[in-house]
Amino acid sequence: MSQFLLILHDTTKALASISPEEMQRVVERYRAWSTRVAEAGQLRGGEKLKDEGGKHLTREAGKYVVRDGPFSEVNEVIGGYFIIEAADYKAAVAICADCPHLDLKGRIELREVDAM
């Protein structure tokens, strides 16, 4: 078994136009998804990150520099992450395939934890 990190990229624009009733349905689907993954013993962790975009640190000319996020050019922020357990990428993709995050035009980045 390997561990995979699901990085949830949010595009907040897609969310702006949905109705309260639709939001509620999304929350229900999310909870159903994470409950199912947890009950299958595949969920190892996960947290929501704050929306403000965070800080970006670099070292330039010997001094560290802090910049405010978000960092990508498409106005995306990383909204949160999950850690799941799966045999391989194929199995991990199958777990993510019906994650409601995708219904919200969000993007899931899937990375295998290097256990070496």
Place this chain on the structure above:
Amino acid sequence: MSPPPDSTGPDPIPPLVDHLFRTEYTRLVAFLTRRLGAERLGVAEDIASEALLAALKRWPQSGVPDNPGAWLVEVARRRAIDLFRRDRVSVRMETAIQAELIASLDDAVPVAAGTDPLADDQLRLIFLCCHPALPRISRVALTLKIASGLSVREIGRAFLSDEIAVAQRLARARKLLREIHAPVELPPAGEIAVRLDAVLDVLYLTFTEGHTAHEGDELVRHELCHEALRLAELLLQRPDTAAPKVHALAALFCFLAARFPTRLGADGIPVLLADQDRSRWDRMLIHRGLQHLDRSAEGAEISRYHLEAEIAGHHSLASTWDATNWPAILTAYDRLLALSPSPVVALHRAVAVRQVEGDAAALTALEAAPHLATLGRFPAYHSLRGELLVGLGRTGEGVSAIRRAAELARSTPVRRLLERRVAGLAVANVMTRDPGASR
């Protein structure tokens, strides 16, 4: 990596309360508008949406808080304060006003057990949305958007109108409220009766739009009816707005909503009241309607809502179409026609006349209806006239009238129902060689 123990999966928590997000949206807009004023209605709507969005992102991972309403108010309050602190320039605000707004947002929301601390704010919001300075249709749109939490798309779907047109109508309504400095208060005692009429009119229109069987999203239509009833019952929670006619309107809504399970056949074609399976009507709603009807009799005034509720109540209590108390219904229609003469009331009255006095009397009543030209645009007028003519043996004329009704029908299901009737009559006509056909 070792995640915190509580993040290994959400607890097995029950599903969210039905319409929680929508209901909370209106509570948030009410809370914010009360404090920010009608001129910042748009800002209040945006902050309410943002608070729900925060819940949408947060709750799936952290679980739903014990008191979702309080959690959301807290998020909205913080967002509003942040907005006024940070973005003072973009909302063009003077420092004094800014300080005042922040102070008002900081006021604690009193919490009393068993009551909604924001119920009064919601009532103020309803009166604001139904402000008499707004055109009638804008009042309906604004009430649905703000007091019911429907999205622009949902309102468009319910009213078969363009999303952009709805958005523009809402924008004009907000602008008008801003320009006239509409207060976010309950109207003063001297005005409340008149203003209440405007609110009831909006609720009635909303319910009717949801209830009238023409095309559109059936689910959203039921939501309109549900919302009209919810808002009526909200008005009933407070003594100054709990007039007997509000009970009458709520009773009417309950009786009509009780028939929802039988309104459409399996093929999506409407089922006439005469043919509905009454055992499937919602007994709980009928019971609730009867309680409201009881309370509606407490005043001296008999409004049109009283009469309509009485009529709908007779239908709800009858075991069959024929066993219905038609004389009582006819009396109620007579009074209704005297109180608010309208082509639609005359049309419905003619149905009652037919049951009590027969086809000839009904045809006479129908043709004596006020605004006959207006009535001529309604498919229901032609189909009733057709049925009466058929009943009088004038089958040929009757079939033409029903065919005319089918041509005018706005919705496909209704048109199919009428066409089916025309086909049935044509077959019967050939079989019996009805003399009326040669006239």
